[in-house]
Amino acid sequence: MTDIGNGPKIVFELFDGKIQVTETVVMGWLIIAVVLLLCLWLTKDLKKIPEKKRQVLAEMFVNFVNDMVRQNMGEKLMCYAPYIGALLISAVLGALISLVGLRSMTADINVTATWALMTFILITFHKIKANGIGGYFKGFAKPVAFILPLNLISEVATPASMAFRLFGNVAGGMVITGLLYGCLGALSSALHLSFEMGSWAFNVFQVGIPAVLSIYFDLFSGCIQAYIFSMLTMVNVGAAAEEP
Amino acid sequence: MVLAAGDVTDFLSVNLTTIIATWLNLLILFLVLKHFLFDRVNKVIESRKNEVANTYKEADEAKENARRLEAEYDSRISGAKEESAQIIQAATKKAQQRSDEIISDAKREAKGIAEQSRVEIEREKKIAVNKIKDDIADIAFSAAQAVIEKDFNSKDNEKLIEQFIDNVGEV
Numbered sequence: 413m414t415d416i417g418n419g420p421k422i423v424f425e426l427f428d429g430k431i432q433v434t435e436t437v438v439m440g441w442l443i444i445a446v447v448l449l450l451c452l453w454l455t456k457d458l459k460k461i462p463e464k465k466r467q468v469l470a471e472m473f474v475n476f477v478n479d480m481v482r483q484n485m486g487e488k489l490m491c492y493a494p495y496i497g498a499l500l501i502s503a504v505l506g507a508l509i510s511l512v513g514l515r516s517m518t519a520d521i522n523v524t525a526t527w528a529l530m531t532f533i534l535i536t537f538h539k540i541k542a543n544g545i546g547g548y549f550k551g552f553a554k555p556v557a558f559i560l561p562l563n564l565i566s567e568v569a570t571p572a573s574m575a576f577r578l579f580g581n582v583a584g585g586m587v588i589t590g591l592l593y594g595c596l597g598a599l600s601s602a603l604h605l606s607f608e609m610g611s612w613a614f615n616v617f618q619v620g621i622p623a624v625l626s627i628y629f630d631l632f633s634g635c636i637q638a639y640i641f642s643m644l645t646m647v648n649v650g651a652a653a654e655e656p
Numbered sequence: 657m658v659l660a661a662g663d664v665t666d667f668l669s670v671n672l673t674t675i676i677a678t679w680l681n682l683l684i685l686f687l688v689l690k691h692f693l694f695d696r697v698n699k700v701i702e703s704r705k706n707e708v709a710n711t712y713k714e715a716d717e718a719k720e721n722a723r724r725l726e727a728e729y730d731s732r733i734s735g736a737k738e739e740s741a742q743i744i745q746a747a748t749k750k751a752q753q754r755s756d757e758i759i760s761d762a763k764r765e766a767k768g769i770a771e772q773s774r775v776e777i778e779r780e781k782k783i784a785v786n787k788i789k790d791d792i793a794d795i796a797f798s799a800a801q802a803v804i805e806k807d808f809n810s811k812d813n814e815k816l817i818e819q820f821i822d823n824v825g826e827v
Contacts, residue, residue, distance in 0.1 A: 420674075433673060433677070434673075434674055436674050437673070437674055437677040437678065440677065440681035443681075444684055447685060447689070448688050451688060455696045458700045459700070460700065460704050467700075470697050471697055474693060474697040474698065474701070477694075494686055494689040497689045497693070498686040501685065522674035522675050522678060523674065523678045525675070526674075526675050530679070
């Protein structure tokens with residue numbers, strides 16, 4: 413169990429190792445491919461009066477995201493609905509691919525940090541758009557001047573906390589699940605219930621028991637954290653756009 | 657440390673390639689969702705919403721139309737009732753007038769007939785009286801002739817007889 417506390421594997425390199433493509437990026441491509449195929453399938457011959465279940469499914473998802481964006485960001489930022497949908501799908505699928513034995517995409521700090529940075533850029537963009545560039549910088553010294561450092565910290569803390577929350581939850585779940593697997597493997601060996609087949613070993617206790625924890629860490633935590641990340645993005649960007 | 661393919665990175669390592677690739681992936685996913693899911697589904701939902709709104713509008717219009725027609729017919733029916741009552745009244749009045757006319761005509765005619773009859777009767781009576789007078793004169797004349805057995809002067813006789821008859825008439 414050497415990979416418990418490790419980052420993603422490097423899948424291939426380009427330009428003499430200058431560009432190292434890791435598992436995370438490959439998972440991202442996989443998700444894009446899956447989502448693209450899913451979208452094409454779901455939106456095949458859409459009708460005014462839905463005839464197929466897949467159209468109802470597609471409309472349910474779109475309406476869910478649209479309603480969320482409308483409630484949290486307002487009607488005039490509805491153009492962000494596909495972006496929020498993309499975040500939500502990436503985060504949920506990125507966590508759920510661990511169920512099929514692949515490495516969670518969101519268990520890589522680079523991914524969550526990129527998304528959080530994107531949120532930070534959007535927040536700053538909307539603040540400047542709403543207040544003007546002067547108003548944006550003056551806004552840090554409000555309501556009193558000495559609060560400036562605190563405001564600066566909170567401005568940076570928003571994306572940082574978002575990045576680490578998502579990363580921590582998924583990576584933590586991955587580590588704990590890994591530890592549990594190791595633990596159960598050791599227990600199986602100790603009780604002579606481990607059957608080795610070459611390099612691969614079948615450990616009796618590894619069947620079933622980790623699934624219970626996996627339901628929490630991979631399914632529940634993954635979905636909830638994805639939802640929280642999207643929600644925070646919407647609320648923060650929406651609030652930035654509304655500031656007088 | 658130089659890493660090669662198949663190696664694992666550190667748990668919290670920062671990898672610029674991953675960052676850029678993730679950003680691009682997010683962008684691509686955004687575009688995919690926008691073009692292949694949101695735009696399409698939103699269009700369908702929008703068109704359906706419009707159709708529903710249209711249907712409701714049409715239904716409201718039809719309802720309004722029906723209500724208007726109903727009111728119109730109601731007023732028309734009540735107007736017709738009034739009109740028919742008027743027609744009946746007028747007809748009754750006309751009939752009354754006509755009957756009055758007929759009755760008065762009949763009365764006048766009857767009166768005329770009665771008058772004529774009276775005149776006729778009077779005339780008849782006069783004729784009859786004259787005839788009786790003549791008859792009596794003849795009888796008296798023959799009676800006198802018989803009594804006297806003598807031919808009088810016709811003129812004297814007649815005067816005498818006239819006198820006699822007048823006396824008789826007064827009696």
